[in-house]
Amino acid sequence: xxxxxxxxxxxxxxxxxxxxxxxxxxxxxxxxxxxxxxxxxxxxxxxxxxxxxxxxxxxxxxxxxxxxxxxxxxxxxxxxxxxxxxxxxxxxxxxxxxxxxxxxxxxxxxxxxxxxxxxxxxxxxxxxxxxxxxxxxxxxxxxxxxxxxxxxxxxxxxxxxxxxxxxxxxxxxxx
Amino acid sequence: xxxxxxxxxxxxxxxxxxxxxxxxxxxxxxxxxxxxxxxxxxxxxxxxxxxxxxxxxxxxxxxxxxxxxxxxxxxxxxxxxxxxxxxxxxxxxxxxxxxxxxxxxxxxxxxxxxxxxxxxxxxxxxxxxxxxxxxxxxxxxxxxxxxxxxxxxxxxxxxxxxxxxxxxxxxxxxx
Numbered sequence: 057x058x059x060x061x062x063x064x065x066x067x068x069x070x071x072x073x074x075x076x077x078x079x080x081x082x083x084x085x086x087x088x089x090x091x092x093x094x095x096x097x098x099x100x101x102x103x104x105x106x107x108x109x110x111x112x113x114x115x116x117x118x119x120x121x122x123x124x125x126x127x128x129x130x131x132x133x134x135x136x137x138x139x140x141x142x143x144x145x146x147x148x149x150x151x152x153x154x155x156x157x158x159x160x161x162x163x164x165x166x167x168x169x170x171x172x173x174x175x176x177x178x179x180x181x182x183x184x185x186x187x188x189x190x191x192x193x194x195x196x197x198x199x200x201x202x203x204x205x206x207x208x209x210x211x212x213x214x215x216x217x218x219x220x221x222x223x224x225x226x227x228x229x230x231x
Numbered sequence: 232x233x234x235x236x237x238x239x240x241x242x243x244x245x246x247x248x249x250x251x252x253x254x255x256x257x258x259x260x261x262x263x264x265x266x267x268x269x270x271x272x273x274x275x276x277x278x279x280x281x282x283x284x285x286x287x288x289x290x291x292x293x294x295x296x297x298x299x300x301x302x303x304x305x306x307x308x309x310x311x312x313x314x315x316x317x318x319x320x321x322x323x324x325x326x327x328x329x330x331x332x333x334x335x336x337x338x339x340x341x342x343x344x345x346x347x348x349x350x351x352x353x354x355x356x357x358x359x360x361x362x363x364x365x366x367x368x369x370x371x372x373x374x375x376x377x378x379x380x381x382x383x384x385x386x387x388x389x390x391x392x393x394x395x396x397x398x399x400x401x402x403x404x405x406x
Contacts, residue, residue, distance in 0.1 A: 206378040
């Protein structure tokens with residue numbers, strides 16, 4: 057049976073305007089390939105997955121390299137169960153330490169170990185180099201500011217409209 | 232031991248310019264949260280994961296809803312082994328059909344089943360609605376075109392500089 061259908065992705069049922077469709081297709085294509093490339097570079101050069109890296113970067117930006125599971129999950133957009141599971145595996149590799157939170161014994165803190173600090177320090181340069189080459193290498197300078205403004209608007213909207221709690225909703229901000 | 236370090240993500244070791252850093256941080260934050268939200272919406276409303284959806288959309292845009300594993304993997308930016316594994320699971324759910332390729336018996340074709348066509352048709356509206364609400368809801372109209380142009384430039388550069396083969400490199404283009 058020969059079958060001819062409009063592509064949901066390519067033509068779309070005109071639910072997005074043509075310009076929206078252009079922007080969305082490019083976004084989703086970048087996202088798919090860039091995640092692959094970032095993961096590959098990190099695995100090859102630093103023995104880290106992109107997921108490991110996301111966790112390490114978030115912790116490295118937190119006070120004393122420590123966050124509660126809930127706050128860290130909210131920051132990197134993961135479900136708590138996924139993060140708990142992943143953190144246990146990173147803990148076995150010596151990158152993070154998981155323990156009951158000092159402020160709330162029902163909660164768990166994840167913190168960077170010395171080894172975790174070293175891993176993120178060593179991995180960052182190669183990762184940023186890839187980002188600069190793949191992401192910014194094809195971007196005219198005049199488009200960087202409009203791109204940043206557009207993406208920041210989108211991010212703020214996702215925080216407002218999305219289902220995940222916003223980042224920085226940890227105990228340090230609540231008390 | 233109290234420890235104070237600059238955040239790799241937030242301050243950065245000045246490997247990106249300030250404007251690049253703004254754009255990149257917003258991009259990566261969107262990517263993390265939006266993937267979560269898209270996956271959640273698809274699971275809740277259509278019993279599909281975002282990974283299922285990516286496969287179904289790519290196939291729905293191909294001739295007769297069929298692609299070789301290698302070409303499909305290149306299009307959605309997955310490793311072949313991941314796609315083969317995932318397609319087998321989708322096949323068990325009746326969404327796709329896997330068989331030896333007609334043109335090359337060493338290759339595998341993945342094609343949409345009737346059930347797969349129905350699944351993508353039914354899921355698309357809710358997915359696009361989410362995209363319009365979360366991604367475009369916070370984007371001023373005047374920024375859509377510059378955003379599209381910027382993202383298309385980045386994507387072209389990733390195709391040129393990245394390690395994955397470009398999409399549409401399947402046998403139909405080679406012969």
